[in-house]
Amino acid sequence: MNAPAVYLDAATAAPLHPVARQALLAAFDDGWADPSKLYSRSRRARQLLDAARAAVAETLGVRADEVIFTANGTTAVHAGVLGALTARRRSGGVLVHSAIEHSAVLHAADRHVAAGGSAVSVPVDRLGRLDLTRWESAVRAPGVALAVLISASHEVGTAQPVAEAARICAAAGVPLLVDAAQSVGRTPVAPGWSLLTASARKWGGPPGVGILVVRKGTRWESPYPADDAAAGHSPGALNLPAVVAAAAALRAGAADIDAEAARQYALVERIRTTVAATVPDVEVVGDPVRRLPHLVTFSCLYVDGEALLHALDRRGFAVSSGSSCTSSTLRPSHVLEAMGVLSHGNVRVSLHRETTAAEVDRFLAELPGVVAGLRAEAGVLDL
Structure with missing residues (x-):
């Protein structure tokens, strides 16, 4: 045709957002060095990383030291879910999630169940909206370590009652992880969550960048083997040019x-x-x-x-x-x-x-x- x-x-x-393209090309020239080293080229890379983290934090309304960059959105979800469950294992072994979560959440739940934990799936109505009565019942049950709720369905677009779900979780003393992959960069995410995940390629950033936000006071441990270079966060070296471009796209889109x-x-x-x-x-x-x-x-x-x-x-x-x-x-x-x-x-x-x-x-x-x-x-x- x-x-x-x-x-x-x-x-x-x-x-790819035009601003992201410009930032990516510039960062290839200026941000390829290891930001953890002490020589001048690395210090420049560290400045770019810190600026990208600060830009993402400002756009999301969080602290810069609460932002963790990961290899992609799925990795962010896996790290968020499994890391929170690991850190709260003394509180219980129950994971609560909606029936319409992304497969990344469901696979993390399967891993948790295989390791001896349990998972509770909360139903939705015909429009795809969470049943808050069943959600409250599940979250208030004994032994719940974490609750997970998608901000809006990635398949049908239905926005979830995040604020109401978060209030229920707060009253029960259960942290809430919000998978905001389809919302970040498009609509505001309701407050009250403890952890949040997102994916840069959804808002016009390059693929290969995910975001995990862990609010201060939320218990979380990296579920991965130790990696000294990652300072206990996401393992391995970051794709710094992609991170810079992702932050630039998010900030530009927010305007x-x-x-x-x-x-x-x-x-x-x-x-x-x-x-x-x-x-x-x-x-x-x-x-x-x-x-x-x-x-x-x-x-x-x-x-x-x-x-x-x-x-x-x-x-x-x-x-x-x-x-x-x-x-x-x-x-x-x-x-x-x-x-x-x-x-x-x-x-x-x-x-x-x-x-x-x-x-x-x-x-x-x-x-x-x-x-x-x-x-x-x-x-x-x-x-």
């Missing part, structure tokens, strides 16, 4: 976060409304109001999801399935399953700062024909 490709999978990775969120929210609302009106037998899932500004998921009955993604790709649209993060399990999305919604022909569309209204309109114009064509090939006619 002659039309330019349209990238609509920012929930996986957003295009117009409200305006950009409003623009994307309106475009997603257009997608939600138009898809429901123009594609028969489709279910647009997630909370229509309390949601991320950039993400929408819908499921098309009588259509194979993989075939739909390939068909859209041939038309120049890069989209994802809401269940992509768990595709290795060969199971339907655990998030959609927990919500009790349709999972056939599932498509996740997520926007970024370069997405235009014209691109969204083109996608909406071509989607009904793509779905109808696949149904015709399968011998199913649209009603």
